[in-house]
Amino acid sequence: MNMITKNEILNAFKFRHACKVFDKTKVIAKNDMEFILETARLSPSSFGFEPWYFVVVQNKELREKLKKGAWGATIKLDTASHFVLGLTMRDFFIKYDSPYIQYFMSQIQHLPEEAALNRRKIFKTFQKKDFDLNTERTLFDWASKQCYIAMANMMTAAAMIGIDSCPIEGFNKKTSEEVLQKYLDIDIKKYGLSYMLAFGYRLNPPKDKTRRQLNEIVGWKE
């Protein structure tokens, strides 16, 4: 551990930008793409429940279909080496009393029965009271937040090995989810589309990064 320097890390953060056009002639090596997805897999999530699913869309016809309503994705669908859909579990999976949560605590987290029961109680209070996740929409948005953790890690990890990315919210959610249902065999009653995420190699140099200064976004209480 501890062999990566702060400068190397910051260089990756400066290298990363929302890449508008990718070089179509450059393809990400399969093991690099698997490495990127592995950083999503190892990402943390609330209660550890991993409310995510990623679909890597390489098929050209499906990429064409995905253009419908996705005004921010069209050029990336045409030029990205790899194109990821970030799906988020809906209440079917992630409501406190769902079979998935039960399965997950027992089969993935290997919690003993009593510990699982306790955890479910805490999770119920968390959803119903602490975070007020009492509608399909608020529950989805909460799970979606976890998926943005995985998104961030994929982009950062990619940048560290010289791969560009573009996070995309430029789509009409309803239209895009209809496309997923109709052409990609995704049950949109169970999953919603949180984001699209394109990977590849830049064609052009990026514009300068614009950010507020650190003292504008951080306050200290000492």
Added chain:
Amino acid sequence: MNMITKNEILNAFKFRHACKVFDKTKVIAKNDMEFILETARLSPSSFGFEPWYFVVVQNKELREKLKKGAWGATIKLDTASHFVLGLTMRDFFIKYDSPYIQYFMSQIQHLPEEAALNRRKIFKTFQKKDFDLNTERTLFDWASKQCYIAMANMMTAAAMIGIDSCPIEGFNKKTSEEVLQKYLDIDIKKYGLSYMLAFGYRLNPPKDKTRRQLNEIVGWKE
């Protein structure tokens, strides 16, 4: 660029875990903490609008106050070297027609007037139609998702230099926000609390990481 190996990166992802108890005797160096916050600053966000604010709470009395209703934070408030509140801008700032968005496009993103007008139009459609962000709650949750990107990057960057962290949703949102208003001078009509995030050095070895396998979370359309 490209001097960090995949193995080094994956080691950091394996090193990172939700640290339950920190070693109270170990303090994060000021420049390491600033480095961590800098990775938040350089994080991407939807439309680049950075809807975040981070408060680093080092004052012991304020940490005591923060314990109220924050069942998942008490031990971390006692033992973490640095304790961050992840605040998210509410509609006051991030609704498409807010003065902040206007200011941001002109003063931070340096958009010419016409480009800013066009962008505002797109942003309006995005909020009102594409993503259906038509209530205070949905707008907040959308902005909050962006703040989870910054959270992920802070945790990953910290792990890469051997610093532990713990992301915390274990609090009653209403109670905690009342504490922020009352004792931390935070205007909760303008900011909401998305998460708490503790940093420090682990006291104990972590439990084994539990995750589904890659083929359970990724599908390919080729």
